[in-house]
Every structure is written in structure tokens, then in C-alpha cells.
Amino acid sequence: MVRRLFERLRGLRQVAPHLLRPAHVNADRAKIAIAQLDHHYANKVVALKDVNLNVRSGEFVCLLGPSGCGKSTLLYALAGHVAPTGGTVAIDGKPIHGPGPDRLLMFQEAALFPWLTVRGNITFALAARGVPRSERRERADTFIQRVRLDGFADTLPHELSGGMKMRASLARALAVDPTVLLMDEPFGALDAQTRVHMQELLQSIWMRAGKTVVFVTHDVQEALMLGTRVVLMAPRPGRVVEDLEIHLPMPRSLEDPSLDAMARDIRHRLRAVEGPVLETHPPEPVPRRTQTPSSLPRPSIVTGR
Amino acid sequence: MKWAQKLGMLVLLFALWEVLARSGVWHKHLFPGPLQVLESLVAMASDGRLGGATLRSMGRLVRAYAMSVAIGVPLGLLIARLAFFRNAVKPVVTGFQALPSICWLPLALLWFGLNDSAILFVVVMGSVLGISIATEDAVNGLDPQLARVARTLGVRGLRFYFGVLLPGALPGIVTGLKLGWSFAWRALLAGELLFVSGGLGQLLTMGRELMDVTQVMAVMLAIIIIGVTVDRVLFQTVEAKLRRRWGLTTAT
Numbered sequence: 361m362v363r364r365l366f367e368r369l370r371g372l373r374q375v376a377p378h379l380l381r382p383a384h385v386n387a388d389r390a391k392i393a394i395a396q397l398d399h400h401y402a403n404k405v406v407a408l409k410d411v412n413l414n415v416r417s418g419e420f421v422c423l424l425g426p427s428g429c430g431k432s433t434l435l436y437a438l439a440g441h442v443a444p445t446g447g448t449v450a451i452d453g454k455p456i457h458g459p460g461p462d463r464l465l466m467f468q469e470a471a472l473f474p475w476l477t478v479r480g481n482i483t484f485a486l487a488a489r490g491v492p493r494s495e496r497r498e499r500a501d502t503f504i505q506r507v508r509l510d511g512f513a514d515t516l517p518h519e520l521s522g523g524m525k526m527r528a529s530l531a532r533a534l535a536v537d538p539t540v541l542l543m544d545e546p547f548g549a550l551d552a553q554t555r556v557h558m559q560e561l562l563q564s565i566w567m568r569a570g571k572t573v574v575f576v577t578h579d580v581q582e583a584l585m586l587g588t589r590v591v592l593m594a595p596r597p598g599r600v601v602e603d604l605e606i607h608l609p610m611p612r613s614l615e616d617p618s619l620d621a622m623a624r625d626i627r628h629r630l631r632a633v634e635g636p637v638l639e640t641h642p643p644e645p646v647p648r649r650t651q652t653p654s655s656l657p658r659p660s661i662v663t664g665r
Numbered sequence: 666m667k668w669a670q671k672l673g674m675l676v677l678l679f680a681l682w683e684v685l686a687r688s689g690v691w692h693k694h695l696f697p698g699p700l701q702v703l704e705s706l707v708a709m710a711s712d713g714r715l716g717g718a719t720l721r722s723m724g725r726l727v728r729a730y731a732m733s734v735a736i737g738v739p740l741g742l743l744i745a746r747l748a749f750f751r752n753a754v755k756p757v758v759t760g761f762q763a764l765p766s767i768c769w770l771p772l773a774l775l776w777f778g779l780n781d782s783a784i785l786f787v788v789v790m791g792s793v794l795g796i797s798i799a800t801e802d803a804v805n806g807l808d809p810q811l812a813r814v815a816r817t818l819g820v821r822g823l824r825f826y827f828g829v830l831l832p833g834a835l836p837g838i839v840t841g842l843k844l845g846w847s848f849a850w851r852a853l854l855a856g857e858l859l860f861v862s863g864g865l866g867q868l869l870t871m872g873r874e875l876m877d878v879t880q881v882m883a884v885m886l887a888i889i890i891i892g893v894t895v896d897r898v899l900f901q902t903v904e905a906k907l908r909r910r911w912g913l914t915t916a917t
Contacts, residue, residue, distance in 0.1 A: 439817060441817070461819055463817075465813075469810055473811065473814075475832045484828060485818045488819050488821075517912060
């Protein structure tokens, strides 16, 4: 018993360093290339400053950082919902202008159309993407099955639980088959138990579908559980401070002790970045979120016409 | 229980009315009891006067209301979505909304003459503005999350209007339609009262001219019954169903 504990402790100390290695991705080989990105809001708040990030095809990149570090702004810039004030964002070498069919943004809320059933929500999205009518239903049912919502195809959103709504939303996102999936704290509003289930589900789906995912979170464990890469960001001004590859085989489990060790390492690095702030705001380097942080403006989005 | 209370109140009201009528405070020609009024109502119903008048009134109402909806909903949509309509047309709409609909009647009589068109015009003017303002409110109140998700899914153009904007605003629009209906109903009867028109309003005027208080009260009763029935049967059912499906209320 004691020996096992000792072994585990020793394991932790050793394991962490080689599991997290700095990532180096060439811009010309990247699926998503972000170069010298700057963004400031109309009220002069600098949301992003000189952000450079290259993402390979099929990677699962977690943007991790405290409130106000610009991770959501970066994601919205990728989605094309926010036009950055400087720098470029390119996908497959082509600069992006506005939302496109190659990318899909998922929110903290499931954002299902309340008047449509689960299947209706998916077929509506498929129709918008120009999938022929005859294929829509079958494709919808395939993805309803994939997120394990069998038997709820004809259910209305308000009759579903929070986790089921999120799964329906995930099914809708996967069904339209974007090459890049952008997720803005999609599990932030769920209870702890459901969140773990959703993380496991997302991981198994990602392993199967091989999509490029950019995932915003401020939960260190979540980032390490899901990502092949974790990008640490810091606020004032919003910037990338570290870009690490996570060398831990999938599927991962939250109980994995090396995950805890890495989490400690990451928290340490985040604390170092936040340095002076910590003196005024003791502990809690990673806020457990219950709702969207509101200390800085969220990227505001204009309704499409 | 709820029904018993409602029924009890109704019986109480009628009983009070009967007692007042029999007490002889007012002359019985000026204040007949409920039984006489019901008798008159049945008489009018059986000789076809009531049915004919109701049909005529409702026919006008349905035509005018259909026009109001056909103009009001798109107008509200335009005001909500286009800057020109919001800046220039909306103040005009709000301005005219301050004018009671019956004030259009003299103008309508001069323009269209003593016929149905004049009344239709008054009814449309009475309800179209209310409907468009309610539609505008409902469209502006669309959940911003749905607008975003529509954008990221690439829902655009007509599909956005008919697949997201209208359904999203529908509960609010239906509330506006209900309001528009009651405006239209008021405007219609006001219009019908003022000149010979062959509807329920004229039946009321005739009662007055013949000094037949019983008939006046009977027609009033009929108007109440029709108004309540349409509101209950048509609008509340539709509204409740819609709100349940949209998940706005927990099913009762």
C-alpha cells in the first residue's frame, strides 16, 4: 500500500516533464495559421496582442487561460464572427472572411432551435448546408446514434436534460461535417458528472472522426483530458505564453495519475504568468466556472442578414 | 373547482341582475331582467336577424383582419430588420397608433362612401399598426444565441427569415395577433354603430331607435359571447399549444 503510493508519487514527478513538450508547427504545413493577430474592442480593451498559432490537421487544441485572456476572441476570430483589427487568420492557406462551411462554432449553450425536434434541428442544419433532402434524415439518425441519443430523435429540446441538449447540439455540429470544429467552453454549463460523460463522448468521437478541434476552456483537467495540444494564454493583453504538446495516449481517463501531475505543472506555469495578480487574488489559479466570465467583453456578434 | 367558481360568479351576477330588475328602482322598460333579455336573444336568433347580422359583421371582420395581418406582419418584420424602416417608418406607425381607429371613419366615408369599404378601412387602420408593432417587438426579442447559431450553420436569406426569425418570434407574433383581433373587433362595432350597415352594430342602433332596451341588452350579450368565444377557442388554444411546443411554459 505504502509502496504503491510511493511509486505513484515518484511516477508523478518523473512523468510530467516529457509528457508536455513545446510544440513547433510550421505555418506552411498548418491547417489553421494565425499570424501576428491583434484585436482590440471599440472601448480600447486589447483582447489579443501578437498571437501566432499554427494548428495541424486533425489536432485537438485546447486554448487554456483565465478570464479575459482573449481565448474566446481568438476562437470567434477563427469562426469569422469577429473581424480582428490586425494580423491574418488562414485556413488551408486561404485567409478567412466571415463564417464558412468549413468551420462550425459551438457555444456554451446548446442553442438548439426550440420549435424543432432533435432530428429537425439536424435536418434543418443539413438543409442550410445544401445536403439533398433524401439524405438528410438518414444522416441525422446516424449522428443521433453516434452521440447516443437513440430514441430521442422526435423529442423537443425543452424535454431534454442539459447533457442531452449538448449531445444533440454536438450531433448537429458533426452532421454538417465541418473540417474544423470550434468549441467555446461547450461543457461549462453542465454539472460535473455530465461534463465527464461529455468529455469521454467527445474524445471517442474525435478519435473516430479525426476532425481538427479548437476547444476553449479554463478547466485545466478538461484541457489535458481532451487535447493533443494545450495553448496557455494570459490576460492584459491577451497573448499566447506557451504552446505544449500532450504526449499521452488516447483514450485518456480523468483518473490517470499522470494527468494530475501535468495539471499541477500547468497550474504552476499559469501562476507564474499571472504573477502579480496572485498577490491581490489569492489561491484559485483556475476558476471553476459556473457561468461565462464577464469581466471583459465577450466577442459580440451581429445577426446575419 | 375553477369551473365551479366561474359558474358560481355567473349565476350570482344573473341573480343580482334579476333582483335589481324586479325591485322596481328603474322602470322595467329601461332595465329589463335577464330572462326577458334571453328571451329577446332567442327570438332574434330564431327569426334569423341575429344570425344574419353576426355573419355580416364577422365577414367584414375576417376580411379586414386578414388584410391587417397580411400588411402588419411583413411591416413589423421590415421595421425590425431594415434601418430605413426603423428610422423613418416606425415613427409614422407610432404616430398613427395614437389616433383612435374610429377617427378614421369620417375620412373613410368621404373617400369610399357609405359602404363596406369604409368600415373595412377603419378596421384595418385599427388593427394593422398594433400587429406590426407587436411583430417588430417579437422579432427584436429573438434569442441572440439562435441568431448566432444560425450564422455559424450558414442559415441565410429566406431560410433564415422563414426557418429562424419567424418561428423564433412566433409566440410574440401570436400575442400581437390576438391584440390586433380585439382592436379590430372594437373598431368594427364602433364603425357599424355609426351608419346603416346591417351588422351587429346596426342591430344595437335599431334597438335604441325602437326604444327596445331588451334588444339592446340582448345584442350586447351576443357581442360579449362572440368576443369571448373567439378569444378563448381560437387564440388561447393556439397560444397555449405554441408556448408548450416552444418550451416557454411547463406543460400544465
